[in-house]
Amino acid sequence: MPSPRLASTLPILLLATLAACSSSDDDGTSAPAPGHDAAVEAADDAGVDANGQDAMADDATSDATTPDDATTPDDASAEAAVPTTQEQEPNNGTTVDEYNDLPLGTVVSGAIGDVGDADLFRVPTEPGKVYLATLSAVGPQLQGNVTVIDTGRDGHPAGDDYVKLANATSDTASLAWLAMGDGGHFVIVRDQRNLSGATVGGADFTYELLIQERAASEFEGDPLDFTLPVTDALQSCGDLKLHPFDGTEGTDVLIQFDTSGDMDGRLMIFAKSIESWIARNDDELVGNPDPGLDVPLTESGSMWLVVENVDHEATQFDYAITATKP
Numbered sequence: 001m002p003s004p005r006l007a008s009t010l011p012i013l014l015l016a017t018l019a020a021c022s023s024s025d026d027d028g029t030s031a032p033a034p035g036h037d038a039a040v041e042a043a044d045d046a047g048v049d050a051n052g053q054d055a056m057a058d059d060a061t062s063d064a065t066t067p068d069d070a071t072t073p074d075d076a077s078a079e080a081a082v083p084t085t086q087e088q089e090p091n092n093g094t095t096v097d098e099y100n101d102l103p104l105g106t107v108v109s110g111a112i113g114d115v116g117d118a119d120l121f122r123v124p125t126e127p128g129k130v131y132l133a134t135l136s137a138v139g140p141q142l143q144g145n146v147t148v149i150d151t152g153r154d155g156h157p158a159g160d161d162y163v164k165l166a167n168a169t170s171d172t173a174s175l176a177w178l179a180m181g182d183g184g185h186f187v188i189v190r191d192q193r194n195l196s197g198a199t200v201g202g203a204d205f206t207y208e209l210l211i212q213e214r215a216a217s218e219f220e221g222d223p224l225d226f227t228l229p230v231t232d233a234l235q236s237c238g239d240l241k242l243h244p245f246d247g248t249e250g251t252d253v254l255i256q257f258d259t260s261g262d263m264d265g266r267l268m269i270f271a272k273s274i275e276s277w278i279a280r281n282d283d284e285l286v287g288n289p290d291p292g293l294d295v296p297l298t299e300s301g302s303m304w305l306v307v308e309n310v311d312h313e314a315t316q317f318d319y320a321i322t323a324t325k326p
Contacts, residue, residue, distance in 0.1 A: 082105065082106070082107050082210070083103075083105070083106045083107070084106065084107045084108070084109065085102075085106055085107070085108050085109075086108065086109050086110070087100055087108055087109065087110030087111075087119055087121075088100055089113070091119050091120050091121070092117065092118055092119070092120060093118065093120040093186075093188075098120065099120040099121060099122050099186065100119075100120070100121050100122070101121070101122050101123075102121040102122065102123050102187070102209075102211060103123075103124070104123060104124065104131075104211055104212060104213055105210075105211075105212055105213075106210070106211075107208050107209070107210045108121065108208070108209050108210075109138070109206070109207070109208050110189065110206070110207055110208075110209070111202075111203055111204070111205050111206045111207070112142060112189070112190065112191050112194070112200070112201045112202070112205035112207070113201060113202065113203055113205070114201045114202075115194075115198050115199065115200060115201040115202075116194050116197070116198025116199065116200075116201060117190075117194075117201045117205075118188055118189065118190045118194070119188070119189040119190075120186055120187075120188055121186065121187045121188075121189070121209065121211075122151065122184055122185070122186055122187075123184055123185055123186075123187055123211050124184050125179035125184050125185050126179060126182075127179050127180055127181050127182060127275035127276065128178070128179065128180075128216075128270075128272060128275045129178075129179050129213055129216070130176060130177070130178050130179075130213070130214050130215070130216045130218070130219055130240065130242075131176065131177055131179060131185070131211060131212065131213055131214065132174060132175070132176045132211070132212050132214050133146050133148060133173075133174065133175045133176075133187050133209065133210070133211045133238075134172065134173075134174050134209070134210045134211075134212075135168060135172065135173040135174075135175075135189060135207055135208075135209050136171060136172050136207060136208045136209075136210075137168065137171040137172070137206070137207055138206040138207055138208055139204055139205075139206050141200075141202065141204045141205045141206070142168075142171075142191055142205045142206065142207055143167075143168060143191055143192045143193060144167070144168035144171075144172075144173045144189065144190075144191065144192065144207060145165060145166070145167050145168065145173060145189075145190045145191065145192040145194075145195060145312065146165070146166055146168075146173045146174075146175050146187065146188070146189060146209070146238070147163070147164070147165045147166075147175075147187070147188040147190065148162070148163075148164050148175055148177050148185050148186070148187055148188075149162060149163050149164075149185065149186050149188070150162040150180075150181070150183065150185055150186075151183045151184050151185060151186055152183065153181050153183060158186060159186075161180070161181070162177070162180065162185075164177055164238070164308060164310065165195075165238075165310075165312040166236070166237050166238030166312050167192045167237065167312045167313060168192070169236070173238065174236060174238050174239075175238035176214070176219060176238060176239055176240040177240060177308075178216075178240065178242065178270060178304070178306055180270065180275065180276045180277055181275065181276050187209070187211060189207060189209055191205060192312075216242060219239075219240045219241060219242050220241075220242045220243070220244060220304075221241045221242065221243045221307075222243065223243060223244045223245055224243050224244070224245040224305055224321065224323045225323070226245070226253075226323050226324055226325055227324075229320050229321060229322045230243060230320070230321045230323070231318070231319070231320045231321075232307075232318075232319060232321075233317050233318045233319065234263065234307070234308075234309055234317035234319075235317070236317070237309050237311065237312050237313070237314050237315075237317075238309075238312075239308075239309070239317065240306070240307070240308055241306075241307040241308075242270075242304040242305070242306060242307075243304060243305040243307065243321065244302065244303070244304055244305075245303055245304075245305065245323075246301065246302060246303065247269075247271070247297045247299065247300060247301065247303045248297065248300050249297055249298060249299055249300040250296055250297065251296065251297050251325060252294075252295070252296050252297075252325060252326055253269075253293065253294075253295060253296075253297060253323065253324075253325055254293070254294045254323070254324045254325070254326050255267060255292060255293040255294075255305065255321060255322070255323045256292055256321070256322040256323075257284075257290050257291050257292055257307075257319060257320075257321055258290055258319065258320045258322075259289075259290055259316075259317075259318065259319045259320075260316070260318045260319075261314070261315070261316020261317060261318055262311065262314045262315060262316050263289075263309045263311065263314045263316060263317045263318075263319065264282075264289040264309060264310050264311035264314060265282075265289070265290055265291050265307060265308070265309060265310070265319060266280070266281070266282045266291055266306075266307075266308045266309070266310045267280060267281050267291040267292070267293055267305060267306065267307060268280040268305075268306040268308075269293065269295075269297070269303055269304075269305055269306070270303060270304045270305075270306050271297075271298075271299035271301065271303050272301060272302045272303065272304075273299050273300065273301045273302075274299060277306070278297065278298045278299055279293055279295040279297075279298075280293075281293050282310060289311075305321070305323070307319065307321075
């Protein structure tokens, strides 16, 4: 059960996440308190049954030489079909239980049914794993936006630790994130025209949403060299890059991040030993949207430098990283 504070914070977050996402993390270079995830209830990952699988196995065992008993391409397609579900109102986040649980790998159909509507889904995630939310408009009305926030960590309200937004282009919005800490995440579906106020909505503002776990290797970039710059690019405003490196507690690291487009970068150092971030920054200086880090590492072992974009309207995502150990 979410914290009682969720009831009062979620309605505000649904309208304020745009500002929260683009705000500076100038003082965000300290690590979360040890064990802060223990107070958050973990969500269970729902399984999906493959209907008819046992029956086919029995048929094959009884007469393996009969061609009619073999699995046909149509049968295989039916077994591989993605499970579907329908959103259930109310799921606007205005009370403590106004959200839908959404199993990974399940397509949910819904609609921004009223002007200013927002649909809230809770998905089970595990720290250190990467997840991809894909929002597709069904019909011409919806101009989608997908937002991901944490469900509340260490007694803090939902969205206090992590917020990320992505607008749709060509009717589809995709957003990838690295889970940090237990407790799952909320995924919010809106029309992008409603980000700053109630503007549009209706029964024909329909969509489909799919959330999947993806291999972290799909998002890994070149390792940090600490002698030579690393150049790379995100593929979209909701994309993610993970640059691996090994760190030693107490070592100072200086990371400079430069972009050539309209990307507004955010950096986090994720320590696999604690499955959370130990340093992060959005804007290095006031008026400069490029982030930077100059911090001592508080953990040792395998780490990722997490690169994200926090401007959901950005279109160019080339960047260069200069990392040193002064």
